[in-house]
Amino acid sequence: xxxxxxxxxxxxxxxxxxxxxxxxxxxxxxxxxxxxxxxxxxxxxxxxxxxxxxxxxxxxxxxx
Numbered sequence: 001x002x003x004x005x006x007x008x009x010x011x012x013x014x015x016x017x018x019x020x021x022x023x024x025x026x027x028x029x030x031x032x033x034x035x036x037x038x039x040x041x042x043x044x045x046x047x048x049x050x051x052x053x054x055x056x057x058x059x060x061x062x063x064x
Contacts, residue, residue, distance in 0.1 A: 004022030004024065006020040007020060007021065018034040028045065028046070029045070030043050
């Protein structure tokens with residue numbers, strides 16, 4: 001089984017409140033809390049993750 005190649009967004013600079021995603025697994029996009037790398041990951045379809053990213057870019061979720 002291939003291990004996830006985790007990455008943080010280049011926009012992640014808010015003091016450690018980040019998520020990490022992995023784009024190297026076919027058919028799934030796992031997402032985890034960067035502060036708990038051995039904890040659970042949520043698994044999304046590539047389409048669902050792409051829709052989420054598009055919504056973030058469009059400002060659908062507001063700002064913090």
